[in-house]
Amino acid sequence: AQRVTQPEKLLSVFKGAPVELKCNYSYSGSPELFWYVQYSRQRLQLLLRHISRESIKGFTADLNKGETSFHLKKPFAQEEDSAMYYCALSPRDDKIIFGKGTRLHILP
Amino acid sequence: DAGVTQSPTHLIKTRGQQVTLRCSPKSGHDTVSWYQQALGQGPQFIFQYYEEEERQRGNFPDRFSGHQFPNYSSELNVNALLLGDSALYLCASSLYAAAGNTIYFGEGSWLTVV
Numbered sequence: 001a002q003r004v005t006q007p008e009k010l011l012s013v014f015k016g017a018p019v020e021l022k023c024n025y026s027y028s029g030s031p032e033l034f035w036y037v038q039y040s041r042q043r044l045q046l047l048l049r050h051i052s053r054e055s056i057k058g059f060t061a062d063l064n065k066g067e068t069s070f071h072l073k074k075p076f077a078q079e080e081d082s083a084m085y086y087c088a089l090s091p092r093d094d095k096i097i098f099g100k101g102t103r104l105h106i107l108p
Numbered sequence: 109d110a111g112v113t114q115s116p117t118h119l120i121k122t123r124g125q126q127v128t129l130r131c132s133p134k135s136g137h138d139t140v141s142w143y144q145q146a147l148g149q150g151p152q153f154i155f156q157y158y159e160e161e162e163r164q165r166g167n168f169p170d171r172f173s174g175h176q177f178p179n180y181s182s183e184l185n186v187n188a189l190l191l192g193d194s195a196l197y198l199c200a201s202s203l204y205a206a207a208g209n210t211i212y213f214g215e216g217s218w219l220t221v222v
Binding site: 043088 | 112
């Protein structure tokens with residue numbers, strides 16, 4: 001079965017502290033993995049994808065095929081990082097399977 | 109470029125009624141997908157349209173149907189509305205089977221069924 005699991009519904013982190021949002025996936029094959037972000041009152045937007053290996057807004061994510069994980073990390077949290085984060089996979093680029101999301105709350 | 113636009117932004121319907129939601133894709137995109145996002149959940153794939161045909165479908169009943177027009181815009185229709193259909197409906201556009209494709213989402217249509 002194709003599934004994305006985000007175990008934390010809410011994650012509160014102090015400003016300046018490291019952030020790690022967990023994501024595990026289930027898929028028989030080699031899907032493409034993504035992180036999407038939704039800031040307050042804004043539309044869902046792509047944060048990063050594993051094939052590009054980019055660092056966006058200081059966030060990185062490493063695909064671990066052995067553990068089927070794609071955790072999102074940032075060394076120093078900023079207040080503007082507060083948002084809803086969705087891990088997602090795509091068997092092909094044109095269909096996306098989302099996790100239930102983790103709300104990241106950065107404490108001042 | 110206005111990106112993906114959806115209408116209406118909010119609407120309220122009664123159980124048993126029918127609803128039509130509309131989507132205009134980002135300029136240059138030819139593929140439209142629809143997602144349902146219930147409160148507290150991630151978006152769930154409903155179906156995808158390309159070349160005016162339904163190409164893929166998620167686990168949704170036949171009450172959910174769609175259409176794509178020659179200008180690539182799309183409609184989502186839901187018949188015999190149930191309370192459980194209350195959700196944010198997202199439209200996403202992309203370029204079909206393009207390498208390194210980026211999918212863009214609209215702001216969504218909030219549907220409340222009472």
